[in-house]
Amino acid sequence: MKILLLTLTVIWIFTSCSNDDKETREFIPGEVSVGIKSGTDISSIFNFINQFEHSIDNINSLSFTSDLPTDNLQYVLDFLNEKSYTNDGVNWFVTGYISNKTITIFPRLFEMNKLEFQNDWLNSMQELELKEKHNVDLNSGIIRFYVPIDSELQWKNQFEKYNIVDWAELNYVAEITPYTN
Numbered sequence: 706m707k708i709l710l711l712t713l714t715v716i717w718i719f720t721s722c723s724n725d726d727k728e729t730r731e732f733i734p735g736e737v738s739v740g741i742k743s744g745t746d747i748s749s750i751f752n753f754i755n756q757f758e759h760s761i762d763n764i765n766s767l768s769f770t771s772d773l774p775t776d777n778l779q780y781v782l783d784f785l786n787e788k789s790y791t792n793d794g795v796n797w798f799v800t801g802y803i804s805n806k807t808i809t810i811f812p813r814l815f816e817m818n819k820l821e822f823q824n825d826w827l828n829s830m831q832e833l834e835l836k837e838k839h840n841v842d843l844n845s846g847i848i849r850f851y852v853p854i855d856s857e858l859q860w861k862n863q864f865e866k867y868n869i870v871d872w873a874e875l876n877y878v879a880e881i882t883p884y885t886n
Contacts, residue, residue: 733837733855736762738847739864743871745845746837747830748801751823753869759860761818762849763797773810778808781833783810790815790822805831809838817848849876 741750747767754761771781778801785791785799792798792813801810817823829835839845852860857875864873 731878732875740871760851764814768838769835
């Protein structure tokens with residue numbers, strides 16, 4: 706009886722120490738987000754994207770200022786929102802404001818794996834006198850890559866090896882419970 710009790714105790718100890726208690730987080734299959742280091746220019750971001758044959762959902766968390774007079778804010782926004790790659794036609798459009806006599810805009814750039822979109826954005830930057838605005842405490846954009854399903858973790862680890870990358874992560878699903886009074 707002692708041997709049986711001892712055996713069951715040892716088995717219980719080993720099973721209670723297993724890694725099965727680790728929380729497994731759900732993520733969107735085929736998506737990896739990559740944060741770009743602060744101070745990285747848009748041309749370097751495009752060069753990074755062009756190293757891979759992945760599609761891009763979007764690049765967000767970008768900000769630019771324009772040297773145009775402030776009364777051109779609406780012109781800048783209209784000009785950029787006419788482009789198919791600067792908005793989704795429903796929810797995401799280029800936004801901006803005026804502060805300290807400077808136009809600041811916040812684009813979200815879709816499908817930037819396409820060279821024609823990249824070149825058009827660079828030309829638009831020249832035409833609208835746009836300069837990248839960097840905050841040392843924030844990254845210089847977040848790229849959402851589409852990668853082959855079941856290779857997300859491999860690509861996350863691969864992206865992290867590049868000097869331009871601040872961080873990479875899977876696109877985790879968050880459960881949000883609304884606050885009710």
